[in-house]
Amino acid sequence: MSLSRRGFLGVAGAAAAGAALSPGIRLIELADARSPEEAASALNRWGLLIDATKCSEGCDACVTACNEEHGLTSLGRPQTDAQWIRKVTLKDKQTGRVTTLPMLCMHCAEPPCVDVCPTGASFKRADGIVLVDKHTCIGCRYCMMACPYKARSFIHEDITGQKPYAPRGKGTVESCTLCVHRVDTDRIPACVEACNADGGKALQFGDLNDPNSKIAKRLATEPSTQIRADLNLNTGVRYQGI
Amino acid sequence: MNRKITSLLAVPTVALVVGLLSGSVAADKKPARVPTPEINIERGEKCVEDTDYMRRHHQDLILHQRDKTVHEGIRTKKYSLKNCVDCHASKETNSVVGKEGFCESCHAYTAVKIDCFSCHTPERTEEAKVGLPAPSRDPTDMIKRSVGAVLPKTGGGG
Ligand code: SF4
Numbered sequence: 001m002s003l004s005r006r007g008f009l010g011v012a013g014a015a016a017a018g019a020a021l022s023p024g025i026r027l028i029e030l031a032d033a034r035s036p037e038e039a040a041s042a043l044n045r046w047g048l049l050i051d052a053t054k055c056s057e058g059c060d061a062c063v064t065a066c067n068e069e070h071g072l073t074s075l076g077r078p079q080t081d082a083q084w085i086r087k088v089t090l091k092d093k094q095t096g097r098v099t100t101l102p103m104l105c106m107h108c109a110e111p112p113c114v115d116v117c118p119t120g121a122s123f124k125r126a127d128g129i130v131l132v133d134k135h136t137c138i139g140c141r142y143c144m145m146a147c148p149y150k151a152r153s154f155i156h157e158d159i160t161g162q163k164p165y166a167p168r169g170k171g172t173v174e175s176c177t178l179c180v181h182r183v184d185t186d187r188i189p190a191c192v193e194a195c196n197a198d199g200g201k202a203l204q205f206g207d208l209n210d211p212n213s214k215i216a217k218r219l220a221t222e223p224s225t226q227i228r229a230d231l232n233l234n235t236g237v238r239y240q241g242i
Numbered sequence: 243m244n245r246k247i248t249s250l251l252a253v254p255t256v257a258l259v260v261g262l263l264s265g266s267v268a269a270d271k272k273p274a275r276v277p278t279p280e281i282n283i284e285r286g287e288k289c290v291e292d293t294d295y296m297r298r299h300h301q302d303l304i305l306h307q308r309d310k311t312v313h314e315g316i317r318t319k320k321y322s323l324k325n326c327v328d329c330h331a332s333k334e335t336n337s338v339v340g341k342e343g344f345c346e347s348c349h350a351y352t353a354v355k356i357d358c359f360s361c362h363t364p365e366r367t368e369e370a371k372v373g374l375p376a377p378s379r380d381p382t383d384m385i386k387r388s389v390g391a392v393l394p395k396t397g398g399g400g
Contacts, residue, residue, distance in 0.1 A: 039314035125315065133312050134361055162363045164324050169361030184315045 033186045045109075045128035046178055046236060047208040048192070049215050049224060052101040053241035054202035060087055062102050062203065065194030069179065070166040075157060082153035082168075084176040085191055090242070099242055102191065102203075105130060105151040105176035106227065107236030113143035113152065122173075128208075128236050129180050134172040143173055148228050151175045178236075208236065279351040280342060285370075286329040290320050300326075304358075323362055328370035336371065339364040 034041065066072065066085045074081045085104040091097070111130045113122040121137035124130050132143075132152075144152045152175040155168060162168050165181040179189035187193075188205045195203040206215030218224075224238045289296050291303070307321040319325050330344035331337050338345040339359050349356045358364075 036318050037316060039310075039316055123313065125313065127315075131312070135308060135312070158360070162361065164327075164363050164367050167361040167363070172361070180315065181317070184317050 040125050040127040040129075040184070042126045043209060045208045046183060047107065047128070047206065047215060048178075048189075048237045049204040049206075049218055049240065050101060050237065051202045051204075051240045052099050054200040055101050056200055057089060057098065057100045059199050061194040061197075061199035062191035063087060065190040066176070069163070069190035070177075071161055071163045071168070073159075073161070080154070080156050082155060082174060084151075084153070084174070101239065101242060103149060103151070103227075104191075104237065105147075105178070106149055106233065107176075107178060109234035109236070110232065112146040112148065112231075112233070116142040116146040118142065125180070127183075129178045129183070130175075131177055131180065132173050132175065134167065134169065134174070137172040139171040139173065141173060147175075148231055148233075277351070279347040281344060281347065282332065282342065283330065283344070284333040289329075290325070323358060324367065327362075327364060328366045331364070331366040331370075336366050337364045 063085050070084065072082050072084060085102050087100060088103045089098060089100045092099075107128055107130045109124075109128065111122070111124055113130065114124055116122075118140060119136050119138055121133045121135075122130070122143045123133060139154065141154055144150075144154060152173050154173050155170050158170050159168060166177075168174055179187075179191075182189060192203040192205040195201060204215050204218065206213040208216055208219070210216055211220075219238060222240065224240050225242060226233070226235045226238055227242075291299075296303075303321045304323055304326070307318075308323070310316040310318075311322065326345075327338050332340070332342050332344065334342065337343055339356075340346060343364065345356055345359075345364070
């Protein structure tokens with residue numbers, strides 16, 4: 001796609017944003033999968049819808065898949081081991097009902113980590129994915145303190161055996177990238193793939209900005225919540241059944 | 243600020259190493275009078291740009307691509323670090339670091355620290371291992387490897 005066409009779509013997208021049906025859902029024809037030379041675009045906003053009613057207590061397929069995909073290995077010190085996604089179990093004291101769900105970076109539209117980062121290392125990509133540029137991160141961990149979801153981990157020790165597409169190293173902060181290396185090549189995140197294959201099919205990935213995507217349709221018609229909706233962060237990860 | 247200092251330091255060093263490397267090429271494989279880094283290129287016909295250009299500017303290309311990839315999600319292969327490693331990793335160790343490593347041997351020689359591989363893997367991808375020539379069974383090469391006697395290589399005083 002030529003620059004000028006992309007520029008035009010950008011303008012059209014901005015105009016359509018004004019005419020949004022509801023937050024995050026726009027009435028605009030979206031561009032097809034982008035070519036490798038093309039930058040991530042604000043026409044898309046990637047997100048997840050997690051149905052906690054389908055997520056069972058014993059299952060950790062998403063966690064295992066994430067660890068495997070990004071080469072997150074335990075150093076035998078669970079308190080400092082990196083966690084990009086984890087299972088959280090809740091119990092209603094009144095009724096005894098147990099809910100279990102995966103927690104990860106919420107890919108906020110207004111990310112507090114980005115607000116507090118003194119170096120600009122924490123940033124939000126045009127398509128809504130919140131990342132750490134580890135080349136710039138100084139390891140101050142302000143972002144970890146600012147994140148209401150405790151989504152970030154600090155790497156305390158030298159590590160080896162990184163995956164070519166997931167560089168990680170001592171002295172930097174990291175968190176869920178929404179499998180940005182997969183998204184950029186038109187694939188779905190590893191956790192979603194694993195949940196669909198071996199888990200309860202509780203995770204749905206898609207473009208919140210594309211009114212024809214499954215996730216946008218479900219969000220438009222089914223009830224869902226954001227965790228800590230009171231903070232007005234407009235999370236890219238939404239939940240059902242909690 | 244950090245970047246400025248690095249590039250200030252890098253200029254004379256790069257000039258020095260480029261001078262040395264081209265000097266050793268011009269001498270038509272005669273032993274050089276100064277120690278030179280061991281550079282073995284294991285794979286691929288030619289690099290993504292001319293050798294002279296790469297010697298002076300490989301760091302600029304990688305830096306530019308790095309920002310494009312991290313911030314814009316542009317994952318073209320040509321100037322990616324992964325592509326460098328896939329071709330330049332040693333066929334013995336599959337790595338660009340270590341004594342015989344393509345990156346480390348030159349960087350150690352010029353005393354320019356490489357940070358890349360504290361986070362990025364220095365090893366070539368599994369896909370890139372396919373079709374590589376088999377590791378050398380030449381006894382001299384094998385001794386060289388086990389002794390790790392690559393750097394510094396002093397000239398024979400010809
Ligand atoms: S730890 Fe890194 S990403 Fe987090 S706030 Fe500090 S510099 Fe920014």
